[in-house]
Amino acid sequence: MYTFVSRQKTSLEASYEVALILTKERKSFREGELVKKCAIKMAEVFGEKKVAEKFKTVSLSHQTMARRVTNLSRHVSCKLEILMGKCRYFSIALDESTDVSDISQLLIFARIVDEDFLVHEELLEIHPLSGGTKGSDIYAALDSVVSEYGGFKKCSCIATDRAKAMVGNKTDLVGLLKQNGVDCITLHCIIHQEALCGKVLKMMDVMQSVVKMVNLIRGGNKAQRHRRFMSFLDEVDA
Structure with a gap:
């Protein structure tokens, strides 16, 4: 009984490991079955029939891979909720971009200082901006994500890119944050600050x-x- 349970646990762990690798490499979930066939064939070639039988017990169908990735995502989200809930402070960095299918999305990064003053940097969420990329759309997306982690009470700083929809003081993100009582420092991303400085200084003669x-x-x-x-x-x- 112990051997059976142990083998089932190992097969489950192997299934999650393959799902994680496929996701990191941006491969189709259907390639899990190909990985399984290759692993079994290699074990047989090396004369490891027992190992080949173990590989056969690992479930790597595309449906299973999808469930594994969903469970991994939930696990990461739970860890982030615990970390954000117990942290002393956190800051946020935002970047509005588009994916390969030309859908606008908001990338929300967090730098978290925990109870032991250790710093953690995590991607909170990639939020699609299907409604538009106005300041109100960005604020609504940011507010919905941060609210899941306890709100802006412990937020000490928000860094944005140089998009006009983010830096405006009235109807754009920075202005809407102030109007809704979010009292924290707002900054341009340092890379964009350097780019803006380069334009203002007009040092083309030096670059030439x-x-x-x-x-x-x-x-x-x-x-x-x-x-x-x-x-x-x-x-x-x-």
């Missing part, structure tokens, strides 16, 4: 000089010049 120097050393059929330049750097210990 840099590009000319790079092309002089590295561009075209200039391998000999590049080798000389590398030798020069070695000589001056640069």
Whole structure:
């Protein structure tokens, strides 16, 4: 009886491991059966008939793979709920993008400081913006997700991209947050801040000089010049 239960537990664990790998590699759930056939055939070739029989007990149908991934998603969500519920503070980073089917979606990332002041960075949710990408749509999506984890009470900062629907002070995300009593710091993403600074500073003359120097050393059929330049750097210990 113990051997049977132990084998069932191992088969279940193996099924989850395959589901996790297929998901990470963005493969079809139907490829689970192919993995099973390959594993059985390899075991038989190596003369491991007992191992081959064990592989046969692992359920890898596409329906099973879908259920495994759903259970894994629920498990991660439960862990996040516990972590967010017990945390001291958390901050949020937002990015509005589109997927391969051209559907707008809001990516919501969280940086969480737990009771022991350990920092965790997690993707809370990828929320589809089927209704539109206005500030009100983004606020509604963010509010619905954060409400599942206890609301904005412990939120210390929200970082956004430079989209106009996010940074406006009236009808866009930042303005709607303030109107609804969300009192926390709102920032541009640091990468977008650098891009904006680059536009304001207007340093095209500097970039043109840099590009000319790079092309002089590295561009075209200039391998000999590049080798000389590398030798020069070695000589001056640069």
